[in-house]
Amino acid sequence: MTRPIFSRRQTLAAALSALALVALGPAALAQQATLSPPEARAAIAAGKLILVDVRTPDEWRETGVPAGARRLDYRNRADDAAFVAAFAALVGGDRSAPVAVICRSGRRSAQARALLLAHGFRSVADVNEGVLGGEAGPGWLRRGLPLTPCPDC
Numbered sequence: 001m002t003r004p005i006f007s008r009r010q011t012l013a014a015a016l017s018a019l020a021l022v023a024l025g026p027a028a029l030a031q032q033a034t035l036s037p038p039e040a041r042a043a044i045a046a047g048k049l050i051l052v053d054v055r056t057p058d059e060w061r062e063t064g065v066p067a068g069a070r071r072l073d074y075r076n077r078a079d080d081a082a083f084v085a086a087f088a089a090l091v092g093g094d095r096s097a098p099v100a101v102i103c104r105s106g107r108r109s110a111q112a113r114a115l116l117l118a119h120g121f122r123s124v125a126d127v128n129e130g131v132l133g134g135e136a137g138p139g140w141l142r143r144g145l146p147l148t149p150c151p152d153c
Contacts, residue, residue: 064147105134
């Protein structure tokens with residue numbers, strides 16, 4: 001028999017933390033440098049956050065995309081200016097809208113966040129566990145959060 005990665009108490013605590021953050025609204029989200037996958041998921045579900053998956057098409061096909069996320073490949077960008085312009089278009093041009101970026105393990109999303117902040121985006125959080133997990137935690141997939149298949153990516 002396999003043991004769950006998290007106890008029920010840990011899962012409940014994460015869910016309550018996510019709901020509390022979402023209840024505070026976009027201003028609270030804007031202050032967050034990082035979000036856990038449950039926090040990001042709750043904010044997306046409440047319509048208070050735009051999540052952008054900055055992995056490659058191969059990675060999207062391999063695992064699927066976090067439910068509700070938009071896609072923009074960071075690794076294969078033409079240059080920083082093109083990535084920033086594409087990101088702005090993806091989020092409707094509003095550089096103050098609460099957005100978060102997610103990648104495989106948290107490294108690329110941290111780089112993308114820094115780039116976006118340097119180019120005038122004011123409310124960018126990093127889902128630093130990534131989809132597969134990393135140093136910051138187990139990630140979207142191992143937490144059992146919903147993914148959308150992406151066979152045509």
